[in-house]
Structures are given as C-alpha cells and as structure tokens.
Amino acid sequence: MGEETLDQAVTPVWVLHPDFRNDRNRRDPDFALEEAVSLALAMPGVDVVGSDVVPVPKTRAGWLFGKGKTEELKQLFKTVKVDLVLIDGPVTPVQQRNLEKEWGVKVLDRTGLILEIFSDRARTREGVLQVEMAALAYQRTRLVRAWTHLERQRGGLGFVGGPGETQIEADRRAIDEQMVRLRRQLDKVVKTRALHRKSRAKVPFPVVALVGYTNAGKSTLFNRLTGAEVFAKDMLFATLDPTMRSVELPSGKQVILSDTVGFISELPTQLVAAFRATLEEVLDADLILHVRDISSPLTEEQADDVRQIMKDLGVPEDAPLIEVWNKIDQLDDNAKEGFTSKAEREENVFATSAVTGEGLDALLEEVSDKLTDPKTRREITLPFSDGRKRAWLFQEGLVENEVQTEDGFVLSVYWTARQEKNFREL
Structure with a gap:
C-alpha cells in the first residue's frame, strides 16, 4: 500500500517583538525579531506570513500595547487572515485574554512558544516529563480569575473540594496533583540516570560536553565526530535531550561526548529549572566545549547568555573549557582569515567548521592533551x-x-x- 500524502494543516502566524524602550537590558530589536521568527519556524505546521518590531514606550497594564497600536494590529491581522500571533516577550494572562478577544486570534508569548517547540522535540522519557512539568507550571499561571459570580462556582457532593469551590481552584488543584504525579515519575527517571552516570564513572573515559547557544552547530559537530545521526537541522532547539556517544580521538584516547540542549537568551525560568537535570551532564563533564556560531552578528551576546546560564547551573568558573568558533565556512574570506588568526593567538580557542571539517584535527589534539592526566x-x-x-x-x-x-x-x-x-x- 502506497504512502498517503496528506497536507498538514498550516497555521498562518504573525511574529511581534515588543521593543520596551525603557528597558536597560533590551536587545537589538532587529536581531531579536530575527531570532523570534526562527523560533516560530521551529514550530511544526506554521507559516510565518509577517513580522514586526513594535516600539513600546509605555506598557498598558491590561493590554501591553497602546490603544492605537492595538487597533492598527487588529486591522492588519484581519486583512492578512492570521490565526496565531506570537509575541516575543512576556505576556500576562490578562493581556493575553484581552488581546485574543480584541484581535480574534490565538496569542502565544515567548514562554508558551518555547514550550510548544520543546514538547514537539523532546525524545527521551525524562525530556518528555520535564516538558510536561514546565508546561503545567506555565499553565497554572494562566488560570485567570475571569469570573467571580456564581456561574463560575460549582456545587458538589462534598467528595472533592466541597460545595462552592470555584472552578479556578479546582483547575489549580488538578494541575497541582498532576505535577506531584509527574515529579514522582521524574524522580524515578533521574535516579535511573544517576545510576547510569555512576556506572559510567567507573569506566575510565572522560566526559566531554558540548554546550552553546541554540543553532550554534553542536549537533552537526557531534555527528561529525561520532558518526551518530542526531537530529541536526538549521533550526532552533533541534536537540532537546542529551545524547552520549563514545568517541576515539586521533591519539587513541577514548572519551564520551555529550550533546546538550541549546541555550537561548531569556530562557523562561520554568524551563531553566525543568532542564537542569538534563544539563547535569555539563556539571559532570571533565571538559566543556563551548560551541559558538561565529558567523552570527550576535555571537558575543549569545556567548554571554551561555556563560550566564552555565553560571546559574553551578558550573565552576575555572572548569576546563575550550571555545569552538564554529561555522567559519559561512564567513567571507577576509572575516574567516581574521577569526582564524585571532583564534590561533588566543588560548583555548579554535576556529572550525563542523560541516567541512576544517580546524577539527587541531581541536581534537587539544581535547586529547587537556584530558591526558598526569x-x-x-x-x-x-x-x-x-x-x-x-x-x-x-x-x-x-x-x-x-x-x-x-x-x-x-x-x-x-x-x-x-x-x-x-x-x-x-
């Protein structure tokens, strides 16, 4: 029987990056919008039909944008026939409800979007549980007290919660119970992984962890070094679960290489907590390879974000680390020469291309030297x-x-x- 070719339903999406003018930590709005569009494209079944930076000189508490801008966007979405608006920033539950009602479309903020991508990409049992936990924590904050009158209350026989318990309290309690169940399951999975890690510690192989901003090319590098077929695509969050493989270095030394989830700026707090266990491989690593997309105009900002998240995870500042300036194949000749010669002058820095293999021999030699213990x-x-x-x-x-x-x-x-x-x- 031949394969059925069913077209997946495609959702027309518009991406907005609110540029808060009074935020001292604001990112370059154009690059932030570009990243937000990349995030949107990482979602299954979406078609990004347009994107905008929206200057926000002053936030409206219940609406986010000013009255005129809200109306202007409403007309735009009606004309373009948008079904989903992704707002690259935090949106309160009240703002979300008001904007959805006003625009007649579904609204998702940055946290909701990242959760959607994570839930689509998680592969291992632990990854799936971590995403469910983070999604429930997020959902719990979305329970808006929209009604306070009696129709929002439900009677009962006294078995659960008692008569007069509001629906919002029942929803919250249901989420809390589900989170307790998930936490128990997660504890079991984490214990199993801890046992695996303990048994691996008895194998005299050092662990080398790849870390980096999402889409820096970690999985491509991992695949090239290990011959494994980890999902590697030019897409944000292509890898969500740590994948480990044994690799023999040119020196003959055996190491375990670990590919990890990509970091991203303003990663939602629920997800930093949820994926802490997934990133424990980094804490246990004998050597960290910080893979950077050196072709990105935001490479310095991305590197700072990665360093900050590693610090938050508890990685010691003096942990053995090599910076891998990846994607030199995407630079023009002058830029490539500049970065390559700069990397040669710097300590623990290597310019490479995971795609062409350039610079990898020198990197692996250094990895081998770093892991050759006296x-x-x-x-x-x-x-x-x-x-x-x-x-x-x-x-x-x-x-x-x-x-x-x-x-x-x-x-x-x-x-x-x-x-x-x-x-x-x-």
Missing part, C-alpha cells in the same frame, strides 16, 4: 578479602609490581587522579 606512582596494600579491587587494578593495567605478604598484597600502581578516584569509589 600520572603518579603509589604503593597500596590490599587485604586478601579485597579481591575485586585488586582485579580492577589489573584489568585497568595500572599495576607495575605486586608482592604477596602475610596480610595481603602490596601493589605498586601508576595512575591518574581520575583512576585513583574511581578506585576509591569501588
């Missing part, structure tokens, strides 16, 4: 009952000499600090 000689005594530890030392090829005594074994070992740590944890 070794020390130690003499340790093990009782006869510690056969497992003794077997592990021989299995890892760390024993240089062994003498049997009345009390057990005296072994001369030659190992790295990491190998000693793994031995102590056995």
